Amino acid sequence: MARRYDHSREELYEMILNEAHRQVMDGGLRSLSARKIAKEIGYSVGTIYNLFSNFDDLILHLNGRTLDLLFENLSVPPETLDPEDQLRELSMTYIKFTRTNQNLWNCLFDNRLLIRDGLPEWYNKKIDKLLELIEKAIAPLFSSLNSLERHQSAWVLWCSFHGICSLANFQSDNEEATTYAATLTDQLITNYIAGLKVYQPQ
Amino acid sequence: MARRYDHSREELYEMILNEAHRQVMDGGLRSLSARKIAKEIGYSVGTIYNLFSNFDDLILHLNGRTLDLLFENLSVPPETLDPEDQLRELSMTYIKFTRTNQNLWNCLFDNRLLIRDGLPEWYNKKIDKLLELIEKAIAPLFSSLNSLERHQSAWVLWCSFHGICSLANFQSDNEEATTYAATLTDQLITNYIAGLKVYQPQ
């Protein structure tokens, strides 16, 4: 019917994801809808499918932006700190992020998403950047020969942080959930690092 | 229209959850539908809402059965084993369970579920039973005065196992995901337990 060049492809992309962001923040993934996005940005539903191949693809791109947001929040801790204290700083920021952006963060790990052939390259890169923050923090605990162990330890910590925050998010009380997640993360870091020091040669 | 006393309330409950189980196992939560369940068990949609207050409630009860299944799988490890080896045994069974029942297990941690006023009592009890398996395994590492620390450590391990398996489930290759989850869990246990031994008085 109508013909519109009001916005460039890039502008539309931003508008759609901004509106998606808003909807997820407000009521979680369950209140995100392509039809509602279309209505809100003043285009028809079809236009969304011009930009994204399907609804899951839209969510994946929203998640990409969430990973960027998380990365911007997690500033690199000063190298003068112990690995242990660097980890504490990273994890505290992480926990805060998962609580203040609870619905958005939950969206990252939504199991209903159907991703064919694994996650795309550009998405995995964003995760790697986050992982590198941890890897860098614990680097002093490993000799340069043990890059595999260092990498695996970074994964263990990353997964564990995720698990702790993920299960804490089932609690509704914000204050209580945050402090408990902080306590558990603290325990994890203390013991895990102490263990590393026992087993790693230097 | 029709009037049916073919099945008791309890039988209907079982039939519905059995069919739900089947659908989730087959295609994940995204292919679960109240209408499809009704059709499959030969009742109308309305009947489902006679047994469950809403769709989320149905999922919650399905999850209850999954927790039972998991508990039955995780047999208590022999007390003659080290805490460390007991944990390894528990975690290996856990990992295997999450992979062979991937869709069902993912369902436990679905973020789209809306639970008002937190999880119900009967549900939390099932989780506590699982947690106690871990708590029992690590008990020898704590003096009887440190029951709080013991409990927190059990939570840390439980959350971390969850995090590792959860992120491993994003990988599609079954073999590879299982072995990597096993490797990370192994690292976690080794280092965390070593850390506990450093810090716990006995």
Add this chain to the structure above:
DNA sequence: ACCTGAACACCGTTCAAGT
């Protein structure tokens, strides 16, 4: 008391038709 099924208010997705 139990069950039905039409009705309601939504979905994601497609694609011929318009400009």
Add this chain to the structure above:
DNA sequence: ACCTGAACACCGTTCAAGT
């Protein structure tokens, strides 16, 4: 080239009406 919106095939949920 881009956008529309009707059409399709689904949803969860409710509730008056039937037996």
